[in-house]
Amino acid sequence: MEFETKNGHLMWDGCDTVALAEKFGTPLYVFSKTMIEDKCQELQRDFVEKYQNVRVAFASKAFSTLAMLKIIERQGFSLDVVSDGELYTAIKADFPAAHIEMNGNNKSIEELTMAIDYGVGRIIVDSLQEVDLIAAVAKEKGKVVDILFRITPEVNVQTHSFISTGQKDSKFGIPIDETILFPQIKNAIDTAEVNFLGFHFHVGSQLFDNHAHLAAVEIALDLVKMVKERFDYLIKELNFGGGFGVRYTEQDQPQPFSYFTDPMMEKVLAFCQEENYPQPAIVIEPGRSIVAEAGISLHQIGAIKELPGLRKYVSIDGGMTDNIRPGLYAAEYTGILANKADEALVEKVTVSGKACESTDILVKDIELPQVESGDLFATFSTGAYGYSMASNYNKLAIPAVVLTNQGQAELIVKRQSLDQIIQNEVIPEFLK
Ligand code: LLP
Secondary structure, eight states: OOOETTTTTETTTTHHHHHHHHHHHHSSSEEEEEHHHHHHHIIIIIIIITTSSSEEEEEEEGOOOOHHHHHHHHTEEEEEOOOOHHHHHHHHOOOOOGGGEOOOSSSOOHHHHHHHHHTSSEEEOSSSTTTHHHHHHHHHHOOOOEEEEEEEEEOOOSSSSGGGGSSSSSSEEOOOOOOTTTHHHHHHHHHHTTTEEEEEOOBBSBBBBBBBHHHHHHHHHHHHHHHHHHOOOOOOOOEEEOOOOOSSSOOOOOHHHHHHHHHHHHHHHHHHHHHOOOOOOEEEEOOOHHHHGGGGEEEEEEEEEETTEEEEEEESSSSSSTTTTTHHHHHOEEEGGGTTSSSSSOEEEEESSSSOOOEEEEEEEESSSSSOOOOEEEEEEESSSSGGOOOOOOGHHHHHHEEETTTTEEEEEEOOOOOTTTTTTTGGGOOO
16 A cells, blocks of 8 residues: 555545554544545546536445535535434534435434425435335425436446345345336326426445446436337436445556446436437446545554464454454455554464454555554545444444644544443433
């Protein structure tokens, strides 16, 4: 991985990471505003400004905090939320309602009501009862809600099966089936309280190959054509989801956004020309690719255990509670000793977390300089799905999050206190 150093310390967005750890404590998530904005700029240049009638909606599940949503809003991007909590965060960040898109495979009536009350721009329908639920709430509120159908394009993707979503046997999306999807479309067209705009798909996550996206675009365009033929109805919007891969280790060779978006747009534009069809709005929904590489995690090394001839474990003051991805998906990461960033790599160790769980191994067999207790381990590319999937397992506190901006650093999420960990707990009368 490429990184900058100064006085032997890892620098991140102009900030000395050792100083950040001293000031804010560890474990610590550090996000570079500069690097997040660089990714957004790439999307602006190679997608938003290059094509007409296209939008980016940041998938907030990757990293949803008030400060992050401000960065996204300032880009003019939309926001994808999937729960009351993500929507609440957006509302508290004053995110413009019209630019919010609500996904989710099991939205509760309370979530739909909250979304419709706030006036979100789109609701992406993912289940068979949902149109009627939305219509009932909308009727009560005197509103008409713009909807898309999330379809299951039935394409197979090259990624961990736990994060692939577009295959037929999936809890996500509505199968493209005569008896399932088409009656839903008819129902949506005939329902006054919803405005049926089009289709959404998300084929999977952490993809380096564009084939699944392109195959799904073709399937979506076939559907667009069928809807016109059957219902004499024009589709106004297509959402192609996210899933663009990032670099976690040297082995990962991520592609620029344009590797996905250019051929997808080519297919759309060719279709529109051939069919003489007005170009629908095209939306993409990246999460990971906007934030992953902008984030690092800082942990202090504590216990060191050498098992002669076997392995040397160096334990950090966090682990699966602040990064569940290695344990859950066998995800690989790499890192360095941030306080010995210029030193030669002299030993192979395994960096383990402090949770009571054997899968709590952050990085297996990593080459580092001579490791000592008190060293600072920096893990790269933890910006997506690290903080957002953090847990209180073993009653470990959720770490603080710092945002850097070319040499400046400010706390954007305070470290959880021990009191906060138990703040909702009560002892019932019969145990007193
Ligand atoms: N849109 C929809 C409807 C999605 O379901 C997802 C991710 C995204 C967009 C954003 O995908 P991205 O661009 O971030 O790949 N926790 C897993 C990832 C789960 C992704 C689920 N859906 C992980 O840590 O790898």
